[in-house]
Amino acid sequence: MRVSLKWKFTLFLAGLLLFTVAVLSTLILQGVARYQREQMEDSLAQMVKTAQTRITGQYVTGTRIPPQTFMSVEGQKLAIELGATSGTRVLLYSMDGVVAGDSLPMAEKADVADALAFALQNKIAYLTEGDTLHYLAPLQGPDGQIAVIQFDSSLLAQNSFFQQLLRLFVYTSIGVLLISFLFGFFYMNRQAIAISRLKQETDRIRMGQYLTSPGLLRKDELGDLSAGIFEMNQAIKANIQTQKQFFDNISHEFKTPLTAIKANADLLHMYGDDPSLVRESSAAIASESSRLHELVETALQLSALEKYSLENRPEVIWIDQLLEELSVRLKGKAEKAGITLRKNLVPATIWADKDSLIHIFLNLMDNAIKYNKPHGEVIISNRIVAAHLEILIQDTGIGIPADERARIFEPFYTVNPDRARQTGGTGLGLALVQQFVEKQQGTIRVEDGPNGQGSTFIVTFRVYTPKSSNDCLQV
Structure with missing residues (x-):
């Protein structure tokens, strides 16, 4: 079953908040319960201490009799007195486990046999039965343990407070869940709508319906x-x-x-x-x-x-020497067409593939000859501008209109189709030249020729600076 993104995000956010509230509630409730237990234990320990003082005083000031006899004689009286003082039910046990005194003798007695067994071994023990805590502690005499005292403390107030707190956290969790779900739904619905719009845009592009502007104007x-x-x-x-x-x-x-x-x-x-x-x-x-x-x-x-990435073998190229060699190759063709080749070259090196450079400049120089005027000139020069080397191929030919220059590097585009057909031009040469130039990390542009006549093709590469004299080898 497909579940939309907004429902996934909304349910995740609500679940995360619910989990957070549940964990915090559990930790707080556990802390409250632990605090209540510690407070009650401290209160009961203080009550045991008070009872210990009263019973010890009674035991040592009177006639010394065995502890069991003392408890059977004084137990009921002491239980009533301590019950009145503490405000709880008090039971006193002699060392044989028999009830020696009960502040509420008519009330039902709880089964505390297991806890009593621990208390008779001089240990504190307690057990919870409903809303009552039965707390049993040993009482000491001059010669050791003489009895066990039991306090029955009501847990009704503590349990009521704990239940109220639990209900508060439950209601809070439900409220947080509902509110977070609603806010999350509306917020994530906005995000889902935005994502849906992006999907619609990609679908339109896939179907060939191209966009006229971005679908979302957001700063995220x-x-x-x-x-x-x-x-x-x-x-x-x-x-x-x-x-x-x-x-x-x-x-x-x-x-x-x-x-x-x-x-x-x-x-x-x-x-x-x-x-x-x-x-x-x-x-x-x-x-x-x-x-x-x-x-x-x-x-x-x-x-x-x-x-495909054709094989590229870059090396240090003396561009002035390479252009000299290429001009020699085209000298015969230029003379046959009545074109004069002029060179104004300065020594400079670049890092490039030699075969690619030969293709670039042979094509540009050949075009300068083919599309020139009778008795025209082709000027081959270079210059260093900042950290770049510019190679200029200029002609005095028919030129290229300014509004056509942006398209001359498109495949099969020719400024004058009839003349291109006469000269054997295919409209692909400059497209190839641009590809080769860009693969050598260079740029190419076209401007007016000398004195506003013809065209000037400017190819730019970064100047190669050798790290040592051994790096600079002539080719």
């Missing part, structure tokens, strides 16, 4: 949880939108070369006897197939980079 853990759920909701919503955009883009990008391949295949089927058309269509099919293959390879690479 539930408020923090609600804020966390809302942030998760925003992240999921953004990821779903990004995923949808990704599939829309990849569908479009795959559709274009496939359409071109199908169209040229149809031309070959229809005009296969035209050598010129065959050559043109074959070249177009080969070109579009290469583009399609590149799209698939790049998409797989991006997917692997996002899902």
Whole structure:
């Protein structure tokens, strides 16, 4: 059977309070009972002491006779006298266990044989019978024990007080239970409603109904949880939108070369006897197939980079030397496109994976060449800002509009799709670059190019400071 959270908390709180009250009540009642017993024992001990003084005085001042004879002669008189003095029933026993005196001879006698046996052995004994306490104590003479005295003390007042106190605690416990149950129910009902709202929020997110604001505005853990759920909701919503955009883009990008391949295949089927058309269509099919293959390879690479932690072998990298090497690789392509490569590099080291850096800067430098203007320039430079190294790849090309810069790192997004198709761009290069940069604990941003022309991509890493000269090895 399913029990709601509010009932669990309410019953737990009520049970805890009831247990606490019960324990405290038990301890207090035990303390009261112990105090009453001690007070009565002290009172009876004082009465025994008074009786001892009276009987001893009577025994030693008169003619010395055996204790048993003394008790048989004086016992009844002494019992009546001591009963009147103490206000309780008094019985005197001789050493043979026979009643020698009773202040209330007509009253029914209790069976105190066991307690009397202890008292005759010079020990104090008592037993409780209903609302009466029978207290038996030995009486001493000059030569040892001479008798046993019994006080019958009423416990009615003590028992009545104890019962009243017990009822008070019972009623208090019931009241505390009811009040705590009601307060606990209403309080926990509020908490349960809040938790239920959080559950409803998660159910809405699960069904794709995204939240527009946090469901709970509270300054406690539930408020923090609600804020966390809302942030998760925003992240999921953004990821779903990004995923949808990704599939829309990849569908479009795959559709274009496939359409071109199908169209040229149809031309070959229809005009296969035209050598010129065959050559043109074959070249177009080969070109579009290469583009399609590149799209698939790049998409797989991006997917692997996002899902798996690729092998990362960080080392000390002299960034100026690495950029020099990469510029040499691209020198031929730049000259063929009529682009001038300029470098303004200062020696600096970072701690990163070399293969990842090569991919990052080859892609950025290649883009700077492809999307440049005829007779343009690509400027490769670096600078140290505080504890960070900034690497700048600048071009004098067509540039990127300011409102497009936030999206250029999205997969398959291109500023100019037609030009990207002409240059063989897939819209995945910068998405890969961003992934590689972030895996090296760096950042990347784009700004205007030199003199407001073209674009400047700025990649930032933390400067590596070697602990000793042996740590700084050139690569």
